[in-house]
Amino acid sequence: MNNAETLDRRALRKAAPVVGITEPGYADHSVEAGILKSIGAEVRLLRWEGKRDKLLDMLPELDVIMIRDLPLLDREAIAALPAGAGIVRYGVGVDNIDLDAARQRGIPVANVPDYGADVEVADHAAALTLALVRRVVSRARQVDNLKWNIAQQEPIYRIAGSTLGLVGFGKIARAYLARMRAFGVDDVLVYDPYVSDDYLAQYHARPASFAEICGKAQIISLHAPATAETRHLVNADTLALMNKRTCLINTSRGGLVDTDALAAALKDDKIFGAALDVLEQEPIGENCPLRGLPNVILTDHTGWYSEASVRSIQEKAALAACEILTTGVPTHWVNRW
Structure with a gap:
């Protein structure tokens, strides 16, 4: 036809x-x-x-x-x-x-x-990053419950000097990177098979495998489409490569993350936390294993909105x-x- x-x-x-x-x-x-x-x-x-x-x-x-x-x-x-x-x-x-x-x-x-999604989604990804790394949401909950001076009971790590790992390097990822540069992020690793090394060099970023990003980056932000290739990119095996300082941000597509595997890693404190604007199943269900976890921030696929x-x-x-x-x-x- x-x-x-x-x-x-x-x-x-x-x-x-x-x-x-x-x-x-x-x-x-x-x-x-x-x-x-x-x-x-x-x-x-x-x-x-x-x-x-x-x-x-x-x-x-x-x-x-x-x-x-x-x-x-x-x-x-x-x-x-x-x-x-x-x-x-x-x-x-x-x-x-x-x-x-x-x-x-x-x-x-x-x-x-x-x-104009590059503006709103990049803003939202940066906001989620700051809220997660600085424990803004969990601290607010604790203060509301009359808890004070939590300090080193729940460590907070400096953003400046952190290694940032980006999965996908389209317009939104580049806009997010520009925002994170303002907070002192210098070392940037990118996993995107469709982008050349020379192009990444223009943004002072280095190519890396996703496994390398999982092992080295303190902040990992997902900006890839939902495809057969990217489905459950974040899974039990790749989560095992991360560590207690790893912060996972997802404002792209929920299918990139294996929800059950992520919930298990978060419950066992294998990583620092996750901030997600997208989920595998939307709208969120009552039985979603991420609900109620103290080291998770969930928003309702609102990153695009203004x-x-x-x-x-x-x-x-x-x-x-x-x-x-x-x-x-x-x-x-x-x-x-």
Whole structure:
């Protein structure tokens, strides 16, 4: 199935294309509605209430569907969309979309990688790092329980002079590095097979294997996509290479970390702690083994968020939908054929 065939089908669509936005979404979708109105598109909020059958019944009427982390658009869901429809993912990650199934049905998938996440996520990663290393959250809890002068009962180590290990060296990782430099981090190791040594040298960073990072870095920050290659990169074996000063930060994808293995290491005080904005299972479940651990900081996948980033992501996602409905060729087309 080629792009020309997709465009031919698109030309046969009804005069008012339908764009569905899945809920839960954002507080207001007037931004998307205003942009899509310019091409005569109808915007529908898909209140599927987490019920898959209800969602599947809605899909055949859509020309474009716009989604966040949920729902999962697997092969069955994509088969329910009209051939030649389109999918827009608010944000960067597309691991909840079967890209091959969409390609086979001539359905372009677009994401929004340029909404400014490098600012917010880098800020959040730095905030988590400081909160973990300086024990801000646990100290606040202790003081609230009338504990005082904890001091060396729970050692705190200086950030300046620490070795920083980065997994992935994209825009967010580089922005995070710039923030950590301000706190005196000089020695930087990077595991990213897709980045050259010369490129790393421009940032005064050195290439390393992940095993080397686990053994040498006091702060390890994950900035890699969720792929078969990166799944459970942090596992029982790699955690065993770390030590009692290792601080693990994850603002990328929850699947990079084996939750059970990490929980076991934290319970046994094998590492200093972990600060995670993403989890393998989201939203967090009652039985998540990380809940309640004193050396863990958990946030609700909010690293991307600010009011500025929300408006930007809504605008750019709506423009991607417009591109699909008009030219058939979105700027950020992730499943090209």
